[in-house]
Amino acid sequence: MSLSKIWVFAEPSESGISTTSLELVSAASGFASTVEVFCYGVGSEAGQVLGEHGAAKAVVVKGLDGVLAGTGVASVMAQRIPAESPDAIFFGSTPEGRDAAARLSAKMDLPVLTNVVNLQLDGDRLMSENAVFGGSEIVSARFTASGPGIFVIRAKSFAAESKGGSAASVEEVSLGEIGSAGKARIVQSHVEARTGPKLDEAPVVVSGGRGLGQPDSYKMIEELAKLLNGAPGASRAIVDAGWVPYAYQVGQTGKTVKPTVYIACGISGATQHMVGMKGAKNIIAINKDADAPIFTIADLGIVGDVQKVLPKLIEAIKSKG
Amino acid sequence: MNIAVCVKQIPDQSVPGKLDPVTHNLVRDGKLILDDSDSYGVEMALQLVDRAGGGEVTLISMAPNGEVSGLRTALAMGAAKAVLVSDPSLAGSDALTTAKVLAAAISRNPFDLVMAATESTDGYTGTVPVQVAEILDIPSVSFAKKVDVENGVLKVQRQTESGYDEVECPLPALVSVTAGVVEPRYPSFKGIMAAKSKPVEILDVAGLGIGPLTVGQEIVSVRQAEERASGTVVVDEGDGFQKIVEFLESIKVI
Ligand SMILES: Cc1cc2nc3c(=O)[nH]c(=O)nc-3n(C[C@H](O)[C@H](O)[C@H](O)COP(=O)(O)OP(=O)(O)OC[C@H]3O[C@@H](n4cnc5c(N)ncnc54)[C@H](O)[C@@H]3O)c2cc1C
Ligand SMILES: Nc1ncnc2c1ncn2[C@@H]1O[C@H](COP(=O)(O)O)[C@@H](O)[C@H]1O
Numbered sequence: 350m351s352l353s354k355i356w357v358f359a360e361p362s363e364s365g366i367s368t369t370s371l372e373l374v375s376a377a378s379g380f381a382s383t384v385e386v387f388c389y390g391v392g393s394e395a396g397q398v399l400g401e402h403g404a405a406k407a408v409v410v411k412g413l414d415g416v417l418a419g420t421g422v423a424s425v426m427a428q429r430i431p432a433e434s435p436d437a438i439f440f441g442s443t444p445e446g447r448d449a450a451a452r453l454s455a456k457m458d459l460p461v462l463t464n465v466v467n468l469q470l471d472g473d474r475l476m477s478e479n480a481v482f483g484g485s486e487i488v489s490a491r492f493t494a495s496g497p498g499i500f501v502i503r504a505k506s507f508a509a510e511s512k513g514g515s516a517a518s519v520e521e522v523s524l525g526e527i528g529s530a531g532k533a534r535i536v537q538s539h540v541e542a543r544t545g546p547k548l549d550e551a552p553v554v555v556s557g558g559r560g561l562g563q564p565d566s567y568k569m570i571e572e573l574a575k576l577l578n579g580a581p582g583a584s585r586a587i588v589d590a591g592w593v594p595y596a597y598q599v600g601q602t603g604k605t606v607k608p609t610v611y612i613a614c615g616i617s618g619a620t621q622h623m624v625g626m627k628g629a630k631n632i633i634a635i636n637k638d639a640d641a642p643i644f645t646i647a648d649l650g651i652v653g654d655v656q657k658v659l660p661k662l663i664e665a666i667k668s669k670g
Numbered sequence: 671m672n673i674a675v676c677v678k679q680i681p682d683q684s685v686p687g688k689l690d691p692v693t694h695n696l697v698r699d700g701k702l703i704l705d706d707s708d709s710y711g712v713e714m715a716l717q718l719v720d721r722a723g724g725g726e727v728t729l730i731s732m733a734p735n736g737e738v739s740g741l742r743t744a745l746a747m748g749a750a751k752a753v754l755v756s757d758p759s760l761a762g763s764d765a766l767t768t769a770k771v772l773a774a775a776i777s778r779n780p781f782d783l784v785m786a787a788t789e790s791t792d793g794y795t796g797t798v799p800v801q802v803a804e805i806l807d808i809p810s811v812s813f814a815k816k817v818d819v820e821n822g823v824l825k826v827q828r829q830t831e832s833g834y835d836e837v838e839c840p841l842p843a844l845v846s847v848t849a850g851v852v853e854p855r856y857p858s859f860k861g862i863m864a865a866k867s868k869p870v871e872i873l874d875v876a877g878l879g880i881g882p883l884t885v886g887q888e889i890v891s892v893r894q895a896e897e898r899a900s901g902t903v904v905v906d907e908g909d910g911f912q913k914i915v916e917f918l919e920s921i922k923v924i
Contacts, residue, residue: 367831417811417837419800442796443831444813451765451800460766460886463795480895482687487895488694494886501797533809533824533839541833553923577923589850595815595829601794602848610923612914627898631921633914639903646898649917653906661911666924669915 351470352436355381356497358422358449359399359407360441361390368550371402371509373439373502378403378512380470381436386517387426389418393519400517402509412523415534419448424527427456430497437475437498450501452530460494463501474498483620484627504549504605505628541594546580548597553579554608554629556599557587558622560615560636560655564592569659570614576666582606584616600625615655618643635659671722671819671841673715674776675749676786676799677708679733679740683791694889695762696792702733704740707787709747709854710847714817715785716748717852722819725782726750730775732768734761736872745865746857753778757874759883765793767883769801774878776806778871783824784844788813803844810844811837817845 355377359370366374366388377384386399389410399407413421426438426449438453440446442464454461466487467478476491477500492498524531548554555577557570567587574581582604583597599606601621611629616622618634618641626632627646634647635658644650651658679702681687688697704712715727729744729752741752753775760771776784784806786799803810815834816827819841826837826845857865875883904913918924 420810444829447796448800448810448812451797452804454766454797455769455801455804458766460764461795461797462887463765463797476890481689484895486689486892488689488892489890490887491890492887494884501795529807530804530809533811533837533843535835536838537836538830539833539835577918585849589848591850594833595848596832602789602796610918610921631917632901633917635910635914639905644903645900647903648901649913650901650903651906651910651913652903653910657908658906658910658914662914665911665915666918669924 352381352473352475354383354385354435356426356435356438357384357386357404358438358440358446359386359388360418360443360445361388365391365398366395368509369441369443369504371398372504372507373441374399374402374404375510376468376502376507377439380468380475385435387422389413389422393521396516396519400514401511403512403514404517407517407519409519409521410524411521415536416524416527416531417448417533417535419445420452420530420533421524421527423449423452423456424530425522425524426453430457435497437500440499440501442501442503447501450499454499457496459496459499460492461499461501462490462492465500465502466506468500475500480624483623505607541596543596545575546578548580548582548599549604549606551580552609553577554582554599554606554626555579555612555614556582556584556616557614558584558616559586561587562656566656567592569663573612573659573663576663579608584622613643614659616643617641618646671719671725671782672728672780673719673725673783673785674728674730674779674781675708675711675715675744676730676772676784676802677712677740677744678705678790678793679703679731679737680705680790680792687792689892693762694892702737702740704743705787705791707789707791707849709744710849710851711785711787712744712747712749713852713854714847718783718817718819728753728779728781730772732756732760732763732771732775734758738870741870742865743857745868746861747855748861751869752871754870754872755875755878756872759875762885764885764887765795765797766801767885769798769805770880770883771875771878772798773802773805774880775873776802782841783819784808786844786846788846788848799844799846806844808842808844809839810846811839812846814845814847815850817847817851
């Protein structure tokens, strides 16, 4: 038994469609015979990669003209739901995905299930799993209301699999009149340049937290990450403090990472940080407090001062060449 | 400028959370406190009203058992008054139901701006604020890391995956802020004393004048997640770096 139609909200990336969105398309194609994608900021070439991941059709919303993407795409979806009645709609747990899910939910009077990390078919509907209390308990939930179920899904919950299907057909639609919601407009975008592998795709992630003491010490994190061909990450504490941009944040509100090894330096291990990195294959933690929660999930824990351990570690790896 | 700030009152997070084995709702006995996430919105709102040279901050909250202790903290910071919706029928409310209640409570007073946090500490659906905006039929800007109002226009720096966007929008509007947006003040002794006599309007669903609310989702089961086995923890005696090098070699990263 499977569902007949699932819609997926997909976001663009430098290379086409974001990996998180492709994960959702792959997941959807495992549950429904037809997968249709709603996207923006891409051309008709996106039909190729979406098709390979299991989508039959891509609706590309044009003419956002500064309107926040989540708001704009949700209005297009809302107009089409009555006639096309999908069984479920998937959104990523990103700023845009949450905006879109929230707008659509309130517009159509449909409930949402958020922070989803797994889905199962339960008769003719989907049941979601979400991790609570920092991932120590798993709650299974489902919709009781009729109408399409809106699921907001965390990154890296499903694998993005190219099944080599043919390109999805592409339908371009322009954003119509969307009322007061459309009055918020982007007047300028700022992209913070970064080099090296992407945080959520790097095989090695070295993250720093408040235990680094001062912004300047973050240079050690960057240097170590570079030496290991990895990406530097951060706890929210130092993002909020303005030491590094939000794009570096790992955790509940930031990126979910699943590297081969995650090295946490001066990070306490708050539940909201751990949900973003618990999936790492190996975890190394350096923290001067032997009771820091991060040690409960570390494969190797060093109770020590980052100011002492990191410089020596960097030297040792450098000398190995 | 009048600002409505949504503030959630939640169980103290230093006490581990529990789910009720029968209803699967979050157990909320004991005193509730102001969600830290919302203290940023309260502070931001107080500063915006101050800069505008007039108006007031009204707190909006939905919580069980007429709970006001978290509201008193925000009143002590400087908010003028509060509207609390408390009704046994709201136990186990989902995000959409919560948004309907908050939107109705917000509409009771004139407002130019609605403020909320990007996500709450205990619920973290991250959808309630934008649902509120849709119900109130106003624009919204989520993930705000800097907020200003100039000549009736809301100006926000909004975090994005790759940097940030400058977003502008006319009032009335809703903005949901991240923790980095401002540094919340601590209530002063004078503020704490003054908060005791500030007005708190307590309503139930009937008093709010909205129709019956039904929750469209249910929790089916709760189970323990697989534990990640903890490994070796060693105290650095000057050789901690060496242990890391050996570990990285053993997994062939170096
Ligand atoms: C709704 C919500 C969402 C959140 N989302 C996220 C998220 O996405 N990501 C995230 O990271 N957090 C998130 N948080 C915040 C989280 O709760 C913590 O506040 C944060 O992760 C703490 O960061 P930290 O570990 O760097 O700082 P702290 O908790 O202050 O820990 C610093 C650690 O450094 C250690 N230390 C100090 N000096 C040294 C030294 N010289 N050498 C070695 N160790 C030292 C200390 O022992 C301590 O353990 C969220 C919170 C909420 C409420
Ligand atoms: N019960 C509530 N009372 C007041 N505000 C709330 C409530 N629930 C959610 N909010 C607001 O919405 C924000 C995001 O909550 P959530 O969507 O649950 O992550 C919170 O930080 C509050 O600002």
